[in-house]
Amino acid sequence: MRKRLRPKLFAALGAVLFLSACKAEVLAPTGDIAAQQRDLLVISTLLMLIIIVPVMLLTCWFAWHFRSSNAAAVYKPNWSHSAKLELIIWAIPLLIVVSLGALTWVGTHLLDPYRPLSRISKVEPIAPDQKPLEVQVVALDWKWLFIYPEYRVASVNELPVPVDRPIRFSLTSSSVMNAFYIPSMAGMIYAMPGMQTTLHGVFNEPGEYQGLASHYSGAGFSGMRFKAKATDAAAFEAWVETARQQDQVLDRQTYLELERPSENVRPIGYSDVDPQLFARVVNMCVEEGKICMAEMMALDAQGGTGLAGTVNMSALIYDKHERRGTREPVFGWEPFKVTGFCSTEELDRMLAAKPASSSVTPVVSGPLRGHGMPQPMTPFGDPADRYLTLMQPSAGNAQQL
Template identity: 45%
Template sequence: MSQKTSLTRYFCRFAPLLALSVLGGCQKMVVMFPTGDIAVQQRNLILVALGLMLLVIVPVMTLTVVFALRYRKGKSPGRYDPSFTHSAPIEVVIWTVPLLIIGCLGVITWITSHTLDPFRPLDRISADKPLSKDVKPLEIQAVAMDWKWLFIYPEQGIATVNELALPVDVPVRFSITATSQMNTLSIPTLAGMIYAMPGMKSMLHAVLNEPGESFGYSGNYTGAGYSDMRFAMHGLDKAGFDQWAAGIKAAGDDLSTEKYIALDQPSIKVPVMHFSSVTSGIFDRVVNRCVTPGTECIADIMRKDRSLDRDNGGIFMPTMDHSSMNMGANTQSGTVSTIASNTAGKLDLSNTGALTAPEHQGSHAKH
């Protein structure tokens, strides 16, 4: 049996397995099928950039095959000319085309860096529907925790864990932060990834244009529960969203400071949770690292430092007591433990694979 016949036989045997392997790519590519205007613009940007790059890739790959066949050794239609060293037309093409492509990409990058800035308020609902100036965006405060997502609706006075609902064709303004480590809020069908960082507030303006079910997740590795840090996103009409919010308002639990501290304990595979009321100003205290009673807020510390800076003739005199900012560490472990134990029966985190975070000095000191 010849080697060629043997290879053909092996290929025929394994060809069905190779065909099955490509079925893994048959799931819907959510990035290419967005339901929000910002995500649509980002999808279009990807396609435009891809098309411009293909203007180089396709001719190069095609000419590689053509030259290999035309100028191959032996009988070939091409003429071999060893004295050929330069061609002005070829030089013009190989320099002009890439420069034009780079120029186009530069212009597109400049424009979209401003129009798709996540901090920039929206000026339209969709490509064919401008945004009225009197429309107020829906406020949502997103907190990345270990390992779950907390969404606070301050105007509705409710909060959810691992569930997000948005009204269709209503602009949304997300305020985003994190509790312990840098994270990333990613909702592929709505908009791009936005970082969430402790002690800081990021922002995202977006709008959902189609009703339906989608999902979001953490796009930044953060430890043991990272892979389960996902949430459902519901696209609802205005009446459906109002009904959803009213249902939570009528039947949810209360998100007090004590329950927030208990919720902030590391846990994995956390089920959907609803809260019918939220302690006023809790998101700002999360950003300022002072949720735990008795902890001085970052904003207050910075205000004192600025005041001392002025009093000392412009000489910076830091007064930050790092130990006072240590949420959950040794200096306040007694307070947190007491609060968490008092709320253990009030906040249902059963079957969530709760983990105990190791105590370490200065866990939140440097931000």
């Protein structure tokens, strides 16, 4: 018998040794937002265990107490109702459900990814003049592109950030929907083509943390990981200076080459970035000859553009098959492409301008109003509205390029 148990014992010990290498990043966060999410998860679990643990214990006790060999157990075949038991069975779960609902409602609002941070940590509020670090994130096949518009530098699969400084991520995708996730810093949020999402977070401790794509996106998904490096302000500034010494510049043509599918890409740095690149990625008009989505939406809102609008749909579609050399044949006439209905100068101003409302101040924690809370806003505002405002003085002079 002992000889039979030894292999099983060794197998169990081996499993424990493998598990000892795991790092519980979700339960051991280093950022205030991730810590609040951890607390929400733990409190919710403990509240549910108030019901689950007694039920499991009572199940075992009933099975043991009313076993066939226990002659002392009282047998009541006609018993059917107990008001006290009914009160316990219904009142306690009801209170737990109410508590979970209140906890979830408050947490949903306070941890809204679009909500600017109101504090650095539990003991440190955000200074009124502290500006968050803007990071523009593009999910590519199969790598992550990070653009720092304040410093005009960019990196691939590497995210250096300063400790104790709020970070505002603006996210989009180049081809398919993906999910951006740094477990130690904040929650997961989706990045979608033609759309922009926002995530706020902060690191409270220096270190190197794992970032990943938590949504399957194709063959190279498993290697779509990056390192988030939280350092002090001096080390971050030193990294920026190092990035500015790189030979590569991230312009539109370089981006289109980077956008091509590749796997397990090593970190890359760019010394300068086209200031309109991220806005063009969101509006699906990085390639020459593609009308920007914001302009087309604004024209559609004004009644459309007739034949030019219907044929130009081929320019709006983000045709990854064409870029990969696997484009399927198109039947009918050879489609032409409308590059725009506004002048080049107006288009540049539309993509580069930021409305005054983009300077969002941190929200002070206080009573939550639910329905009365302001709607989330992206840092760039609504591009279609901005286009309409821009074109208003010269609507009669709009031209087809």
